[in-house]
Amino acid sequence: MAIFVFGAAALLLFSFAVGPDAEALRKFSAGFLWLGLLLSSTLTLAESFHAEMENRAMEGLLLLPASPRALYYGKAIANWLQLVFLGVALVPVMVVLYDAGTTRILELILVIALGAAGLSAPGTLYAAMTAQVRSKQTLLPLLLFPLIVPALLASVKATSLIILGDPMNQGKSWLVLLFAFDAIYWSLCGLLFHKVVEE
Amino acid sequence: MSVAASNNRFPALPWILLGLGIVCLAIGSYIGLFVAPPEALMGQVQRIMYVHVPTAWNALLAMTFAFVSALVFLFSSDWKWDARMEAAIEVGVVLAFLLCCQGSIWAKPTWGVWWDWDPRLTTTAVLLFAFLGILALRKFVEDPARRAIWSAVATIIAYADVPIVYYSVRWWNSLHQLQSSPATVSRQFWLPLRMNAFGILFLMTGFIMLRARVGSLRLKHELAPPPRAAEVTA
Numbered sequence: 001m002a003i004f005v006f007g008a009a010a011l012l013l014f015s016f017a018v019g020p021d022a023e024a025l026r027k028f029s030a031g032f033l034w035l036g037l038l039l040s041s042t043l044t045l046a047e048s049f050h051a052e053m054e055n056r057a058m059e060g061l062l063l064l065p066a067s068p069r070a071l072y073y074g075k076a077i078a079n080w081l082q083l084v085f086l087g088v089a090l091v092p093v094m095v096v097l098y099d100a101g102t103t104r105i106l107e108l109i110l111v112i113a114l115g116a117a118g119l120s121a122p123g124t125l126y127a128a129m130t131a132q133v134r135s136k137q138t139l140l141p142l143l144l145f146p147l148i149v150p151a152l153l154a155s156v157k158a159t160s161l162i163i164l165g166d167p168m169n170q171g172k173s174w175l176v177l178l179f180a181f182d183a184i185y186w187s188l189c190g191l192l193f194h195k196v197v198e199e
Numbered sequence: 200m201s202v203a204a205s206n207n208r209f210p211a212l213p214w215i216l217l218g219l220g221i222v223c224l225a226i227g228s229y230i231g232l233f234v235a236p237p238e239a240l241m242g243q244v245q246r247i248m249y250v251h252v253p254t255a256w257n258a259l260l261a262m263t264f265a266f267v268s269a270l271v272f273l274f275s276s277d278w279k280w281d282a283r284m285e286a287a288i289e290v291g292v293v294l295a296f297l298l299c300c301q302g303s304i305w306a307k308p309t310w311g312v313w314w315d316w317d318p319r320l321t322t323t324a325v326l327l328f329a330f331l332g333i334l335a336l337r338k339f340v341e342d343p344a345r346r347a348i349w350s351a352v353a354t355i356i357a358y359a360d361v362p363i364v365y366y367s368v369r370w371w372n373s374l375h376q377l378q379s380s381p382a383t384v385s386r387q388f389w390l391p392l393r394m395n396a397f398g399i400l401f402l403m404t405g406f407i408m409l410r411a412r413v414g415s416l417r418l419k420h421e422l423a424p425p426p427r428a429a430e431v432t433a
Contacts (some may be wrong), residue, residue, distance in 0.1 A: 039432060076267045129349045133339045146329035147360050150367035177367055188359060
């Protein structure tokens with residue numbers, strides 16, 4: 001809930017950066033939505049290993065007869081669901097503030113789901129690292145932001161095409177790119193996670 | 200073999216490489232600046248290509264070496280590869296930063312802007328920030344084992360991003376000129392280009408070797424068992 005308020009406040013602030021130009025706001029609404037979601041995601045991701053850091057609970061989890069991979073995918077799916085809910089909840093805020101309505105709700109939800117998956121796969125891995133070091137609040141965005149550039153780009157483009165119309169039918173190719181990014185990082189991060197948590 | 204000795208098998212080699220690199224760069228730059236004719240369309244501005252293109256090749260090469268070192272370290276747990284990866288990332292970051300600067304100097308008179316959202320430009324910038332993030336990660340983690348494994352994992356993840364960033368930005372926007380091949384470029388143009396490419400390659404290899412040696416020495420210090428109480432007091 002607090003993170004939703006943070007995301008909504010970010011969306012409100014973006015409109016002050018552009019000024020009360022309704023046309024420009026509508027044009028950039030997809031970018032603002034994803035930047036809002038990205039900024040909020042650093043908060044949810046940083047929190048995701050918070051409980052495990054107390055009383056060495058992480059070591060306890062690793063002692064369980066389950067593979068670290070299962071632990072990673074559990075965490076990543078939880079983060080992903082959180083981000084999807086957050087993204088869907090921010091859509092009405094975007095519609096109200098930027099007049100960026102659309103009737104293609106299902107497609108929009110699909111884009112949010114794929115984009116959130118792109119944020120949560122590497123985000124969960126990096127959160128597992130940065131949760132254990134000092135100044136994690138700086139380090140997580142520093143590592144995550146450059147990495148998710150393609151996912152952000154594709155999500156913004158796809159969302160923007162849904163809101164502003166897609167005369168050239170380009171939306172599909174951005175969805176394919178997003179899907180490819182998700183597939184690569186969901187498998188790669190799953191493969192590497194055990195290296196990060198095991199001593 | 201001890202950690203420090205592992206990156207110090209040829210103590211004189213980096214210095215020889217640095218010397219060779221400086222000679223190559225001096226000859227290449229002389230030909231590029233004074234002998235080669237100005238290019239027909241871009242004029243004198245084009246001469247920056249003689250350092251810009253070799254920097255780009257070598258920056259990518261350094262990052263690739265960092266990626267290979269990260270893979271080898273994760274599979275073998277051999278500490279000398281951790282030092283090599285650290286060295287390659289640092290040198291790669293310097294080269295990528297130089298690349299962005301040179302590109303801006305060239306772009307302003309040619310395209311009329313300092314910066315453009317072209318695939319290669321944007322990919323270099325993303326790569327620069329990704330690897331700077333990894334260097335920051337290394338600074339924040341004190342435990343050498345964790346530092347090595349985490350930064351190796353982060354290097355692999357960041358390197359896998361390069362082609363994706365490149366193609367996504369290419370779909371998004373493109374202005375950069377296409378690559379030329381030696382077949383379409385006159386000898387007067389490619390000679391200084393190759394001289395400089397080898398010059399920067401030698402410099403880069405020399406710096407990576409020296410930096411890896413420093414990294415190994417630090418690892419040796421960090422991994423050494425703590426001195427016994429008797430030795431401390433004595």
